[in-house]
Amino acid sequence: MKKILILKTFFHLGLRRILTFYIKHG
Numbered sequence: 001m002k003k004i005l006i007l008k009t010f011f012h013l014g015l016r017r018i019l020t021f022y023i024k025h026g
Helices: 002-025
Strands: none
Touching: none
């Protein structure tokens, strides 16, 4: 259960980072 939560948070952080990167370089 904890592993899934950690994976979800990491995925969200990565997605957010990618989105911000695309917005900055878009």
